[in-house]
Amino acid sequence: MKLTIKDIAKMAGVSVSSVSRVINNSKPVNDEIRERVEKVIQETNFRPNALARGLIHKSTNLIGVIIPQVNSVSAHLINGIEEVAARNGYHIILSNSGSDTEQELKALDIFAERQVDGIILSSVDITEQHVQQMNRNKVPLVVVGQKTTEYGIPWVDVDNYQPVAEVVRYLVRCGHERIGMIYGPLQDQSAGLSRYQAFLDEMARKQLPIDPAHLVESRFTTKGGYEAMESLLRNESVPTALVCASDIIAIGAKNCAEDRGYLIPEDMSIVGFDDIELAALVRPQLTTVQVNIERMGTRSMEILLQTIEEQQLHTMEHYVDYRLMVRDSVKTIRKR
Amino acid sequence: MKLTIKDIAKMAGVSVSSVSRVINNSKPVNDEIRERVEKVIQETNFRPNALARGLIHKSTNLIGVIIPQVNSVSAHLINGIEEVAARNGYHIILSNSGSDTEQELKALDIFAERQVDGIILSSVDITEQHVQQMNRNKVPLVVVGQKTTEYGIPWVDVDNYQPVAEVVRYLVRCGHERIGMIYGPLQDQSAGLSRYQAFLDEMARKQLPIDPAHLVESRFTTKGGYEAMESLLRNESVPTALVCASDIIAIGAKNCAEDRGYLIPEDMSIVGFDDIELAALVRPQLTTVQVNIERMGTRSMEILLQTIEEQQLHTMEHYVDYRLMVRDSVKTIRKR
DNA sequence: CTGAAAGCGCTAACAA
DNA sequence: TTGTTAGCGCTTTCAG
Numbered sequence: 001m002k003l004t005i006k007d008i009a010k011m012a013g014v015s016v017s018s019v020s021r022v023i024n025n026s027k028p029v030n031d032e033i034r035e036r037v038e039k040v041i042q043e044t045n046f047r048p049n050a051l052a053r054g055l056i057h058k059s060t061n062l063i064g065v066i067i068p069q070v071n072s073v074s075a076h077l078i079n080g081i082e083e084v085a086a087r088n089g090y091h092i093i094l095s096n097s098g099s100d101t102e103q104e105l106k107a108l109d110i111f112a113e114r115q116v117d118g119i120i121l122s123s124v125d126i127t128e129q130h131v132q133q134m135n136r137n138k139v140p141l142v143v144v145g146q147k148t149t150e151y152g153i154p155w156v157d158v159d160n161y162q163p164v165a166e167v168v169r170y171l172v173r174c175g176h177e178r179i180g181m182i183y184g185p186l187q188d189q190s191a192g193l194s195r196y197q198a199f200l201d202e203m204a205r206k207q208l209p210i211d212p213a214h215l216v217e218s219r220f221t222t223k224g225g226y227e228a229m230e231s232l233l234r235n236e237s238v239p240t241a242l243v244c245a246s247d248i249i250a251i252g253a254k255n256c257a258e259d260r261g262y263l264i265p266e267d268m269s270i271v272g273f274d275d276i277e278l279a280a281l282v283r284p285q286l287t288t289v290q291v292n293i294e295r296m297g298t299r300s301m302e303i304l305l306q307t308i309e310e311q312q313l314h315t316m317e318h319y320v321d322y323r324l325m326v327r328d329s330v331k332t333i334r335k336r
Numbered sequence: 337m338k339l340t341i342k343d344i345a346k347m348a349g350v351s352v353s354s355v356s357r358v359i360n361n362s363k364p365v366n367d368e369i370r371e372r373v374e375k376v377i378q379e380t381n382f383r384p385n386a387l388a389r390g391l392i393h394k395s396t397n398l399i400g401v402i403i404p405q406v407n408s409v410s411a412h413l414i415n416g417i418e419e420v421a422a423r424n425g426y427h428i429i430l431s432n433s434g435s436d437t438e439q440e441l442k443a444l445d446i447f448a449e450r451q452v453d454g455i456i457l458s459s460v461d462i463t464e465q466h467v468q469q470m471n472r473n474k475v476p477l478v479v480v481g482q483k484t485t486e487y488g489i490p491w492v493d494v495d496n497y498q499p500v501a502e503v504v505r506y507l508v509r510c511g512h513e514r515i516g517m518i519y520g521p522l523q524d525q526s527a528g529l530s531r532y533q534a535f536l537d538e539m540a541r542k543q544l545p546i547d548p549a550h551l552v553e554s555r556f557t558t559k560g561g562y563e564a565m566e567s568l569l570r571n572e573s574v575p576t577a578l579v580c581a582s583d584i585i586a587i588g589a590k591n592c593a594e595d596r597g598y599l600i601p602e603d604m605s606i607v608g609f610d611d612i613e614l615a616a617l618v619r620p621q622l623t624t625v626q627v628n629i630e631r632m633g634t635r636s637m638e639i640l641l642q643t644i645e646e647q648q649l650h651t652m653e654h655y656v657d658y659r660l661m662v663r664d665s666v667k668t669i670r671k672r
Numbered sequence: 673c674t675g676a677a678a679g680c681g682c683t684a685a686c687a688a
Numbered sequence: 689t690t691g692t693t694a695g696c697g698c699t700t701t702c703a704g
């Protein structure tokens with residue numbers, strides 16, 4: 001049988017409210033009583049039931065986190081979230097959506113049911129439905145990985161456009177002109193569409209033609225990257241440089257090219273995006289865009305905390321820093 | 337203002353108990369009433385407060401998961417746990433311990449306070465203290481990554497001994513005799529000590545001498561592996577084959593050797609442990625021991641569920657399968 | 673089959 | 689300062 005505050009009160013010979021008071025330090029308590037109660041709590045290792053407290057306070061210090069999948073990227077995100085959460089007395093409760101909108105919606109509801117104090121949603125495609133549902137159950141929400149300003153929902157993301165434009169400019173500076181891209185699924189607003197659009201725009205700005213055959217779509221997997229490269233190499237002309245929508249894609253593509261006898265970067269330069277651990281571990285080390293995913297986690301949790309505590313927020317949107325990491329997978333043809 | 341069951345009852349013109357009955361399907365309810373209630377629930381999108389229910393049922397359908405850190409390895413573990421949990425209506429609540437016993441102990445208490453139905457603890461060094469604490473708050477527990485039979489706590493782990501012995505035998509079969517090892521911290525009972533001991537024992541069994549200079553300790557990081565290899569290469573004689581306590585170490589070591597002009601596997605064969613994604617992505621592809629971490633997660637959650645539901649368990653211990661993945665980082669000197 | 677009422681463990685008025 | 693008591697939102701006897 002688990003102990004309750006009542007038991008403690010009885011054992012210490014005081015009222016339940018006194019026990020509650022020493023536990024919460026909510027009101028002055030006579031030293032003598034305080035000691036008696038503390039002694040009993042020590043001896044019995046009593047811990048107040050968080051459920052009962054939550055029921056009264058209407059707060060659980062629980063944050064719901066919805067992610068498509070726990071992988072090496074979201075691991076950083078979770079770490080960031082967890083770190084800030086823990087520092088503020090919160091715990092996080094996890095739900096894998098498998099990128100399925102249906103699941104995301106369900107998780108949103110279940111979290112509301114569980115009375116979480118806030119939700120962080122890492123999603124690739126927020127729909128009107130999400131928004132309606134959230135408005136219904138009135139739980140503070142922060143979205144990671146997609147801009148949701150139009151919905152009035154605060155978000156945290158990397159700028160996906162500028163870095164890719166920068167990558168293109170960098171390649172041009174290195175003397176490349178025949179540049180291709182393996183881009184991600186375009187339903188993915190941020191990592192897919194934005195990066196693709198940035199590539200197209202910057203190439204146009206530089207007045208560089210794009211061979212449609214040098215534009216291949218891929219899922220965000222090494223296998224996808226490998227296959228995309230296979231299809232790319234089936235053309236008679238191949239680009240001298242290739243922008244990849246992610247490191248994972250880039251590494252898949254690199255492996256394929258190398259398996260086909262191409263030398264990286266001598267025969268083809270490759271640039272990634274994300275700067276996952278792997279990027280600096282493969283040889284040649286991958287030139288890529290560094291994104292501080294953990295920072296996205298801490299930032300989103302901070303914003304969430306702010307909206308929970310202040311009930312209203314100032315910063316609706318936040319971009320996390322990025323940085324071009326020049327390593328060894330790009331060849332300089334000539335300086336411009 | 338959030339809706340309660342009372343509001344629903346009023347709106348439907350029935351008693352709260354009737355509402356509760358249709359929500360839980362706990363007792364027969366007149367069709368007419370059921371419909372009225374269901375309609376109101378639909379319209380208002382009412383969701384019963386899980387806190388209040390938990391308070392009564394003494395169960396939260398919450399599983400506490402304590403891990404040293406969310407990284408690419410624990411990501412698989414979490415995925416496994418989450419998958420089984422979700423399938424059974426549970427959610428997981430996370431706590432990073434940073435491998436700090438103090439933190440682990442605290443998390444154990446806080447989880448008990450939160451009334452979790454069970455705890456999965458992924459730890460590298462379970463102490464008597466952990467056990468005492470757990471016995472106090474009587475929450476079902478499963479340990480991952482360390483054998484705790486002596487404490488009467490069910491655990492899930494990989495066999496760390498046999499696979500390493502097998503690796504040694506494999507290397508010997510490939511004609512290697514001068515074999516070294518970069519081993520992990522020995523406080524780590526499983527991934528550290530056991531793998532080290534297995535190496536020593538099997539070498540002895542094969543009556544192969546070990547040059548103490550070919551035995552280097554390293555943390556489980558690429559940097560650690562890199563530095564360990566640096567110190568290894570300072571000797572005049574280097575081993576022809578090197579067993580590494582993890583893939584991460586192996587890749588660090590490989591990069592160092594390559595940076596120093598050694599060719600893998602021509603100049604030195606390297607074997608890892610874990611078979612992380614990376615292992616098949618680096619070139620040469622790493623020969624390693626495949627461990628299904630996700631399976632450790634599902635298995636531990638299954639065992640936990642079993643002890644929660646049956647209140648007693650049959651299997652106290654469980655080894656997860658492993659498999660030697662022969663790839664390209666070992667050179668065959670001669671067949672034996 | 674339905675409703676009133678007790679109570680899960682705790683906190684917070686309200687009196688004393 | 690302390691104790692008594694009324695809930696928090698829900699489930700579950702227990703009568704009807």
